[in-house]
Amino acid sequence: MATTLSLPAPAKLNLFLFITGRRPDGYHELQTLFQFLDFGDELHFSPRADGQICLESKLEGVAAEDNLIVRAARLLQEKTGCPLGADISVDKRLPMGGGLGGGSSDAATALVGLNHLWGTGVSLEQLAQWGLALGADVPIFVRGRAAYAEGVGEIFTDAAPPESWYLVVRPPVSVNTGLVFQSPDLKRDSPKRLITAIEPTEWANDCEAAVFKHYPVIEKVFSWLLEYAPARMTGTGCCVFARFDSQVAATATQALLPPHWQGFVAKGVNRSPLHERLAVCA
Incomplete structure (x- = not known):
């Protein structure tokens, strides 16, 4: 049986996010642009013959069965009838609730990685459709290409924004997404435009x-x-990012961060590092 497969679960940025309305069912219509970063978590998979899914890395406050990685693995087993299992460990670098898509990216890497490891042969399109049941952002990570998204985030158009350097900073707080979308202060009336x-x-x-x-x-x-470069918040936060023309400029600004703020420098990429790594493995 194959040896361990190690794959990245990259972060994403929302380079813009406009809310164009609210549907009767409470969901918000939006227009956004997703780009990946060459920075994220790393997942390690080893196949098992007994069908068990064993997550060796635990998230504080999250039961193993509720973890999106485990749910993704079980979903692929269920949909394909694959009898194999896996031992899975995670090198966690992305903060929870940061607006960087860490949980969704982990789930997507589990779907794509185990599909490769188990030889189940499911297309990326099909994996993306299944992944939607795990979270609205999972399909973008499965597809692996920078994209505009519309509707409630399920309608994609491929995009090629500049692959700039970013300094991403995580404030010491977690954002309640539900609170944001229920807030009377939320702007919900941006005009719907030709997204491209x-x-x-x-x-x-x-x-x-x-x-x-x-x-x-x-x-x-x-x-x-904002004092150093054009800045924006990604998703519903909490992470904020600033765009730079070079790694040197981004790193120089990172060195000025107050000691109680955490940040990292990464490059925006239009093809997911997950798919870049898999192309080498193939």
């Missing part, structure tokens, strides 16, 4: 005002970053 025609000079995040009101420390980090 939205210029970089117009890029913004409609969630920022509501998040800043409930979490002033995020606004503080945002304002600090």
